[in-house]
Amino acid sequence: MPSPKTKNPGRSGGSQAVGSSSDRFEFASLNKSLLQRQGSDPATARLRASESPTRRRGSSSSTGSASGQGPEEDGIRLNPSFIRVALSSLLAIDLWMSKRLGVCACEDSSWGSVRPLMKLIEISGHGIPWLAGTAYCMYKSDSPAGQEVMLNLFMGLLLDLVLVGIVKALVRRRRPSHNRMDMFATFSVDRYSFPSGHATRAAMCGRFLSAHLVLAAPLRVLVQLWVGTVGLSRVMLGRHNVTDVAFGFWMGYCQYNLIEMLWISPQTLQGLLGYVV
């Protein structure tokens, strides 16, 4: 659980329980839009229609609805959709679970003594050791087949960084309020938490290793255990909400399919190099 030491510059103050200031921040925006939808009765709609264009423009930025919408869209706003209610419930459960599981968020959290181990697991899924290790193995490999596998893993790791960066920049979900931002070597988008870059990398590399490098069944089980541990450690460290990690796993799983689709074979490489040179 978070301690008074917990800092998060993006949030106003620390929090101890679900329904705290930070959670309320996320709920507030959901509730606001729900209320706005519910409040779109004909009288409100008429009132809105009579607003001056300037006022409507101003309000559209906060409500997320553009001025001058057609009647069909107003009709949709009359009925808060089931999906929206389901999503806000999921978000509530997500925040509650993430807060409960964030037991290593700082040294004086309930499981604070395990934090160094969790940080070690964090390093095992960080981009830098993976990129450096793969580049080293590619350089050291004396078989063309080994080099091919390593080159594709390297390209996959770069692709992962780009895709995660894009999704983080688009979604812009803040990290949990109990997170202490003390990760090493991060990009600016890493102040956002959705999806977990460690989870995407772990899931993608886990599938890659099992398909190309780790052939013994017991070792494959170990690889999958590592993937799960990396995901769990993200929530326990307070870095992520559960949904960030769950989506990250799914995204990493799909990224592996992308690597297989875009597989760079020696022939492709020769073609590409021949084209460039």
Ligand SMILES: CC(C)=CCC/C(C)=C/COP(=O)(O)O
């Ligand atoms: C600097 C390089 C090469 C990678 C950054 C890796 C990183 C710190 C990702 C953030 O992961 P989470 O989204 O799981 O916190």
